Amino acid sequence: MTSSTSTTAAPLLSVAGLAKSYGTGADRRQVLADVEFVVDTGDFLTIVGPSGAGKTTMLRCLSGLLPPDTGDIRLSGTPVGGPPAEMALVFQDYSRSLLPWMSVLGNVTFPLRSRGLRAGERESRAREALAAVGLEASARLYPWQISGGMQQRVAIARALAYEPKILVMDEPFASVDAQTRAELEDLVLGLRDRLGITFLLVTHDIDEAVYLADRVVVLSGAPTTVTAVVPVDLGRDRDQVDTKARPEFVELRSQVYRLIRAAAQQKDGK
Numbered sequence: 001m002t003s004s005t006s007t008t009a010a011p012l013l014s015v016a017g018l019a020k021s022y023g024t025g026a027d028r029r030q031v032l033a034d035v036e037f038v039v040d041t042g043d044f045l046t047i048v049g050p051s052g053a054g055k056t057t058m059l060r061c062l063s064g065l066l067p068p069d070t071g072d073i074r075l076s077g078t079p080v081g082g083p084p085a086e087m088a089l090v091f092q093d094y095s096r097s098l099l100p101w102m103s104v105l106g107n108v109t110f111p112l113r114s115r116g117l118r119a120g121e122r123e124s125r126a127r128e129a130l131a132a133v134g135l136e137a138s139a140r141l142y143p144w145q146i147s148g149g150m151q152q153r154v155a156i157a158r159a160l161a162y163e164p165k166i167l168v169m170d171e172p173f174a175s176v177d178a179q180t181r182a183e184l185e186d187l188v189l190g191l192r193d194r195l196g197i198t199f200l201l202v203t204h205d206i207d208e209a210v211y212l213a214d215r216v217v218v219l220s221g222a223p224t225t226v227t228a229v230v231p232v233d234l235g236r237d238r239d240q241v242d243t244k245a246r247p248e249f250v251e252l253r254s255q256v257y258r259l260i261r262a263a264a265q266q267k268d269g270k
């Protein structure tokens with residue numbers, strides 16, 4: 001029986017009225033104007049927008065790394081004032097994010113020291129995370145002994161070891177070849193299904209944005225607002241060949257492309 005007085009659960013992450021400028025005086029430049037969106041638990045939200053729209057700036061603000069000028073950012077209802085324990089980040093530049101003098105296992109266990117976990121627990125969490133990304137056999141290798149795609153999987157494992165509720169990724173697959181990129185896309189979809197993690201992922205790649213998402217947030221050009229939130233009703237089972245050949249996928253890709261092009265043209269005053 002359903003209750004007529006049921007309450008709506010608060011979103012996992014909510015962003016409202018987010019504005020951010022850089023510089024001062026005549027050099028002041030507003031990048032984010034009034035960004036607003038929500039991410040529900042279990043969502044896979046992707047974010048696209050014209051180059052320079054402020055996607056990285058936005059991720060830094062909502063992960064507590066950069067103070068916004070104004071805005072209300074909440075994780076599980078609590079205002080974000082610094083990097084929240086329930087959020088983990090993965091950036092594009094995996095080669096700079098891994099410590100070359102530490103093994104794969106060391107790279108995943110090391111940041112867990114800040115969580116006050118005992119050595120045994122740090123190692124068991126790290127091994128579990130490495131297994132989740134298929135790298136259990138590479139634990140003793142060093143970053144320079146493994147491929148770029150494997151290095152990015154280490155970065156993902158390091159984020160998973162925090163046991164985050166939400167994984168925030170900034171162009172995470174931009175530096176790997178197309179085949180590896182497809183494998184990593186399927187890896188994160190699998191992690192969402194198996195571990196129930198919520199994802200927020202910024203990408204320049206429209207195919208990737210649609211393939212991964214439950215919803216695609218399209219940003220305008222700077223000063224940036226949200227132009228559209230496009231629902232992606234393609235079901236949970238995605239396949240690199242079959243899903244991308246579906247007419248609904250092709251239509252969604254065109255829709256997102258048209259929205260980004262319109263935003264870029266508006267920005268250029270065309």
Ligand SMILES: Nc1ncnc2c1ncn2[C@@H]1O[C@H](COP(=O)(O)OP(=O)(O)OP(=O)(O)O)[C@@H](O)[C@H]1O
Pocket residue numbers: 022023031050051052053054055056057058
């Ligand atoms: N620390 C900073 N100081 C001054 N300006 C900055 C700073 N960081 C970013 N900017 C400027 O803010 C704008 C948005 O940058 P940002 O990297 O957030 O955009 P983006 O959408 O992620 O870019 P891209 O699409 O190229 O990845 C750019 O014009 C950039 O030059």
